[in-house]
Amino acid sequence: MGEVIVITSGKGGVGKTTTTANLGTGFALLGKKVVLIDADIGLRNLDVVMGLENRIVYDLVDVTDGNCRLKQALIRDKRYDTLYLLPAAQTRDKTAVSPDQMKQLCHDLAEDFDYVLIDCPAGIEQGFKNAIAGADKAVIVTTPEVSAVRDADRIIGLLESEGKEGPKLIINRIRPQMVKKGDMMDIEDIIEILAVDLLGIIPEDEYIVISTNRGEPAVANPVSMAGAAYKNIVRRLMGENVPLMNFDSQDGFIDKVKKMFGFGG
Amino acid sequence: MLDLLQKMFGKETIGSKDIAKERLRLVLVHDRINVSPQFMESLKDDMIKVISNYMDINEQEMEVNLTTSKSTVALVANIPVNRMKRGCTLED
Ligand SMILES: Nc1ncnc2c1ncn2[C@@H]1O[C@H](COP(=O)(O)OP(=O)(O)OP(=O)(O)O)[C@@H](O)[C@H]1O
Ligand SMILES: [Mg+2]
Numbered sequence: 001m002g003e004v005i006v007i008t009s010g011k012g013g014v015g016k017t018t019t020t021a022n023l024g025t026g027f028a029l030l031g032k033k034v035v036l037i038d039a040d041i042g043l044r045n046l047d048v049v050m051g052l053e054n055r056i057v058y059d060l061v062d063v064t065d066g067n068c069r070l071k072q073a074l075i076r077d078k079r080y081d082t083l084y085l086l087p088a089a090q091t092r093d094k095t096a097v098s099p100d101q102m103k104q105l106c107h108d109l110a111e112d113f114d115y116v117l118i119d120c121p122a123g124i125e126q127g128f129k130n131a132i133a134g135a136d137k138a139v140i141v142t143t144p145e146v147s148a149v150r151d152a153d154r155i156i157g158l159l160e161s162e163g164k165e166g167p168k169l170i171i172n173r174i175r176p177q178m179v180k181k182g183d184m185m186d187i188e189d190i191i192e193i194l195a196v197d198l199l200g201i202i203p204e205d206e207y208i209v210i211s212t213n214r215g216e217p218a219v220a221n222p223v224s225m226a227g228a229a230y231k232n233i234v235r236r237l238m239g240e241n242v243p244l245m246n247f248d249s250q251d252g253f254i255d256k257v258k259k260m261f262g263f264g265g
Numbered sequence: 266m267l268d269l270l271q272k273m274f275g276k277e278t279i280g281s282k283d284i285a286k287e288r289l290r291l292v293l294v295h296d297r298i299n300v301s302p303q304f305m306e307s308l309k310d311d312m313i314k315v316i317s318n319y320m321d322i323n324e325q326e327m328e329v330n331l332t333t334s335k336s337t338v339a340l341v342a343n344i345p346v347n348r349m350k351r352g353c354t355l356e357d
Binding site for chain 2: 179184
């Protein structure tokens with residue numbers, strides 16, 4: 001049996017879909033058999049981020065409604081032959097699927113795949129409940145902003161009350177320069193406040209935008225910093241112990257001076 | 266550079282992250298205050314256990330609540346004491 005992991009956040013636009021696409025591609029790069037479920041019914045996005053939008057025939061709701069077999073709805077990524085996508089329905093809404101149906105679907109997929117990743121919609125309503133229903137593990141994405149961390153806290157509470165213990169946190173869009181200047185909450189602050197385990201940190205990176213434009217997740221790009229950070233996360237999810245990335249390798253003179261004077265950098 | 270010097274020698278240029286952190290802390294205290302009745306019950310049970318080492322209290326009349334004002338949250342307990350236990354009163 002494979003592992004079913006939901007990527008969720010509470011607040012919208014913090015990087016769930018980007019994370020799902022990159023982790024999925026990252027697993028496939030390491031030869032793992034992985035399927036990505038776009039659970040954002042009505043607002044499908046993962047297909048575009050993956051560059052697979054032209055290949056959709058059937059979708060998730062077609063499967064749960066019985067219009068097609070599960071295998072027929074899976075799109076194989078031609079670049080990585082162990083990577084598959086189950087797209088969301090675009091013309092339906094979140095109530096077209098029930099949590100029980102999602103549970104069954106995840107269970108069926110986990111029999112065939114090493115990893116099943118679910119891209120959760122924003123919010124805490126039905127779409128969220130559907131997305132987490134069949135998950136063994138939850139990954140929460142946040143950005144270093146008050147509103148996003150607050151919503152992450154709410155999600156952690158909801159996951160707990162649904163019996164999903166031990167969610168792991170990804171902090172996305174970190175800007176090292178701003179953290180240095182004291183104008184962005186740092187990792188320790190956020191981890192301490194949320195009291196969860198950190199899975200990884202992703203820097204703000206223009207390659208994310210470029211790769212989204214191209215429909216080729218950044219994790220496959222050898223010069224992307226965010227891509228490298230996603231690779232690390234993939235390995236951590238596979239049980240490896242990978243140290244956190246240091247975004248500012250050009251730690252210079254100023255930092256040394258600050259340290260000398262006892263101003264922790 | 267001036268900015269840096271100010272940071273090194275004075276505390277007046279406090280980064281906005283500290284403001285963010287404090288605001289987040291407060292907002293979460295309020296968000297998390299909607300705790301379940303079970304949470305309050307188990308808190309009450311534990312309090313009774315500890316306090317009973319020192320005094321007899323009226324458990325039926327005991328009230329424990331979280332109350333909020335603008336910037337703080339307080340745990341307010343009103344616990345009627347029936348009797349102090351001997352030996353606890355004169356200890357240092
Ligand atoms: N590390 C990053 N660096 C730069 N841009 C990023 C980064 N992460 C995400 N973005 C950008 O932020 C936007 C939102 O990302 P994404 O669609 O992944 O968020 P989401 O959480 O799935 O949103 P929604 O809640 O609407 O589903 C996208 O335009 C994406 O390219
Ligand atoms: Mg999304």
